[in-house]
Amino acid sequence: MKKLFLALTTFMLAAPAFAATATSSIPMSVEIAKQCTFSNVASEMILKEDGSDTTAGYTVTCNTPYSIFTDNAKWYDGWYSYISNAQNEWLKTGVGTRAVSDNALVTLHSGTALARPGYSVDDYEVSIHVSTPITATTRAGVYTDTYLINVYY
Numbered sequence: 001m002k003k004l005f006l007a008l009t010t011f012m013l014a015a016p017a018f019a020a021t022a023t024s025s026i027p028m029s030v031e032i033a034k035q036c037t038f039s040n041v042a043s044e045m046i047l048k049e050d051g052s053d054t055t056a057g058y059t060v061t062c063n064t065p066y067s068i069f070t071d072n073a074k075w076y077d078g079w080y081s082y083i084s085n086a087q088n089e090w091l092k093t094g095v096g097t098r099a100v101s102d103n104a105l106v107t108l109h110s111g112t113a114l115a116r117p118g119y120s121v122d123d124y125e126v127s128i129h130v131s132t133p134i135t136a137t138t139r140a141g142v143y144t145d146t147y148l149i150n151v152y153y
Contacts (some may be wrong), residue, residue, distance in 0.1 A: 063118065
């Protein structure tokens with residue numbers, strides 16, 4: 001048995017070398033599209049009559065750098081946001097948004113969007129309060145506005 005093994009080893013080593021070779025290759029790739037998504041978005045914010053802050057949040061997940069900008073649907077001459085009722089009576093509001101990770105303020109209504117590095121899951125907190133005092137003669141009813149979030153990537 002030992003002799004046979006040696007003979008096979010010798011035979012394999014003595015096999016003739018190939019005179020030429022041929023090679024080929026197949027390139028491979030995958031393209032991952034840029035994307036940003038929202039999650040954990042509050043479905044509604046009920047503002048407090050006493051003027052204290054109401055807070056809510058949302059999450060932005062991006063696989064690329066992005067900028068974020070917020071706005072409200074209702075503005076008076078671009079100077080302040082407001083909520084209004086069916087009779088178009090207004091109550092001024094104060095709005096602020098910050099990135100939870102580093103407390104960076106997100107631009108509201110005008111100015112430069114906040115640049116973010118991306119490749120992350122980022123939480124944001126929005127705080128809104130009624131800044132017009134609500135008195136005994138403030139008309140009863142539902143006052144509304146819409147908070148808007150824009151992500152550019």
